[in-house]
Amino acid sequence: MSEGVLEVTTATWDKEVLNSSGIVMIDFWAVWCGPCRIIAPAVEELSREYTGKVKIMKLNTDENPEIASKYKILGIPTLMFFKDGQKVDQVVGAVPKPQLKAKLDSLLSS
Numbered sequence: 001m002s003e004g005v006l007e008v009t010t011a012t013w014d015k016e017v018l019n020s021s022g023i024v025m026i027d028f029w030a031v032w033c034g035p036c037r038i039i040a041p042a043v044e045e046l047s048r049e050y051t052g053k054v055k056i057m058k059l060n061t062d063e064n065p066e067i068a069s070k071y072k073i074l075g076i077p078t079l080m081f082f083k084d085g086q087k088v089d090q091v092v093g094a095v096p097k098p099q100l101k102a103k104l105d106s107l108l109s110s
Contacts, residue, residue, distance in 0.1 A: 004047030008057040010064045016057060018085045023054045023107050025100075028071075028078040030062045035094035036077045042097035043079075046104065054104055083107055 008016045008026065017024050027043050029036035047056040061068040061076055071080065071087070081089040081103060089103060 004051060004056065005044055006055065006057045008059050008064075010066050013059075013064075013067055016055070017082055020055060020082070021084050023104065024082040025054055025056045025104065026080045026082070027056070027058045028061050028068060028073050028076050028080065029058055030060060030076055032062075033076050039077050039079075039094040042100065045097065046100060049101075050104060053108060081107060083110075 005027075006016070017026065025043075025046070027036075027039070029040075043056060043058070046054075050056065059067060061073055075092050077092075077094060079091045079095075079100065080087060088107065091100070091103065
């Protein structure tokens with residue numbers, strides 16, 4: 001895991017996501033997923049750019065199938081956005097960094 005991007009697991013989900021105030025972006029990924037590796041550098045850059053404003057985390061779907069199942073993750077990467085513990089949006093697939101940045105900016109301004 002790189003600097004700035006935190007790892008979340010089934011054990012820490014409630015504390016880190018549902019009981020968190022502000023914006024949380026979760027990258028649902030797996031080691032074997034090519035598109036997940038493609039999007040990883042953008043997620044890491046965003047974690048540095050939004051330090052102190054957005055909590056950016058990764059959840060390995062192979063190691064935490066309960067959370068992936070609960071949120072009906074059918075394809076990865078899936079990037080899910082929470083605000084004050086409530087799911088507000090999600091994006092599926094290796095989308096360009098500007099699209100993620102626009103989503104985060106709109107959530108921060110709402």
